[in-house]
Amino acid sequence: MNISANLILVAFLFFSFCYGQNEYKKADDRDRIVLTTFIPDNVLESTPSARKLFVTKLSQIATRHGIGGGEVYPNNRFIISGDLNILTKDVLPTAPPKFSVTIETNIAIGDGIDGKSFASEYLEFKGVGTSEDKAFISAIRKINPKHKSILKLIENGKQRIIEYYNSQCDFIQKEASAFADSRQFDEGVYVLSQVPQVTNECYQSSMDLAAEIVKRKYEFECQSKISEARALISNGDFSAASELLYFYTKDMECYNDLADLLNEIKKGLCSDFLGQAKGYWANRDSNSAAMSLAKINSSSPCYEESLVLANEIARYLDEKEKREWNLDYEKYKDRLVLKNREMDNESSRIAVIREIGVAYGKNQPRNITYSPILR
Numbered sequence: 001m002n003i004s005a006n007l008i009l010v011a012f013l014f015f016s017f018c019y020g021q022n023e024y025k026k027a028d029d030r031d032r033i034v035l036t037t038f039i040p041d042n043v044l045e046s047t048p049s050a051r052k053l054f055v056t057k058l059s060q061i062a063t064r065h066g067i068g069g070g071e072v073y074p075n076n077r078f079i080i081s082g083d084l085n086i087l088t089k090d091v092l093p094t095a096p097p098k099f100s101v102t103i104e105t106n107i108a109i110g111d112g113i114d115g116k117s118f119a120s121e122y123l124e125f126k127g128v129g130t131s132e133d134k135a136f137i138s139a140i141r142k143i144n145p146k147h148k149s150i151l152k153l154i155e156n157g158k159q160r161i162i163e164y165y166n167s168q169c170d171f172i173q174k175e176a177s178a179f180a181d182s183r184q185f186d187e188g189v190y191v192l193s194q195v196p197q198v199t200n201e202c203y204q205s206s207m208d209l210a211a212e213i214v215k216r217k218y219e220f221e222c223q224s225k226i227s228e229a230r231a232l233i234s235n236g237d238f239s240a241a242s243e244l245l246y247f248y249t250k251d252m253e254c255y256n257d258l259a260d261l262l263n264e265i266k267k268g269l270c271s272d273f274l275g276q277a278k279g280y281w282a283n284r285d286s287n288s289a290a291m292s293l294a295k296i297n298s299s300s301p302c303y304e305e306s307l308v309l310a311n312e313i314a315r316y317l318d319e320k321e322k323r324e325w326n327l328d329y330e331k332y333k334d335r336l337v338l339k340n341r342e343m344d345n346e347s348s349r350i351a352v353i354r355e356i357g358v359a360y361g362k363n364q365p366r367n368i369t370y371s372p373i374l375r
Helices: 004-017 048-064 133-140 148-181 187-194 201-220 222-234 238-245 255-282 286-294 301-314 320-340 346-363
Strands: 036-038 078-092 098-111 116-129
Touching: 048 078, 048 116, 048 133, 078 133, 098 133, 098 148, 116 133, 148 187, 148 201, 187 201, 187 346, 201 222, 201 346, 222 238, 222 255, 222 301, 238 255, 255 286, 255 301, 286 301
Parallel strands: 036 078
Antiparallel strands: 078 098, 098 116
16 A cells, blocks of 8 residues: 555544544633622613723633633622722813713622622722713723732632632532432532632542533433434434434443444444545545545444545545645644543543533523622
């Protein structure tokens, strides 16, 4: 076999090794401390543009320091909040007249459910504008996320939140287990998924418990998942059926019920990918054909046929196409090496937990009444 054939075969064998795993993004702020931005309803209620800017400033402070992401868990108990006291408000004798305001801003981090303030800082700013709203906007724009007082606020707030999770870890896990015992699996996972990674031991034990709850959830939903998968297969959607059942492993009690279905899915996927490859090759698109062939697992029933097609493609390539293929192959290889590192068992497990937690949180109404932490 010539070098191009070897490269094609290596490429799709490499893909075959990885195929069947889900792709997950790298860890971000969801794995750290997450704060929801919140300000009381009466703050700047008569100047909506200034109020909107104030909320944005609080979000910028949280995001800049790696504690943003409240939109992921909208009912998160920990908040960054702010209040404004108007120290002076004057109309300047100019033509046209301008408004001048001096505001005192109290920015706080705390537990919005229990109403406990963990850290707070007062800052004073002045602003001038052609309207009262614009004067407040001028003052709020001067809030600097890098201000030393804000840096102090963030560090103190982070430390207190970490202390909270470490001291309450047993109670958090008991609450999650109680939800799971009541078959409220998603809520149990949601509770655990909010534990930030920086808590170390609490985070690891919480992820272990969350994985157990996810397994219980899938065991409980096994028969309904089978029915869903059968419906997808009847519509020829083998990829969606495979994705629906990917979490089930041989150590699960219901795996025997899935075995025949998984074989059917494997056959269907194999036929789909081989058909795609033949279609691409009919148009002499060797790279796309190789990508489709790469998705065929070595245990698939059409694997040998895929090798025949790979050899046919390899024999056809001319020198120019070989050079182009070599360049593309290096890109594919580098991408796969990175993807493989991200798809180890641990990251896949955490990604499933996060996915369930985020989906549950986003579907819940924002019905938490935050107690004041600004007093």
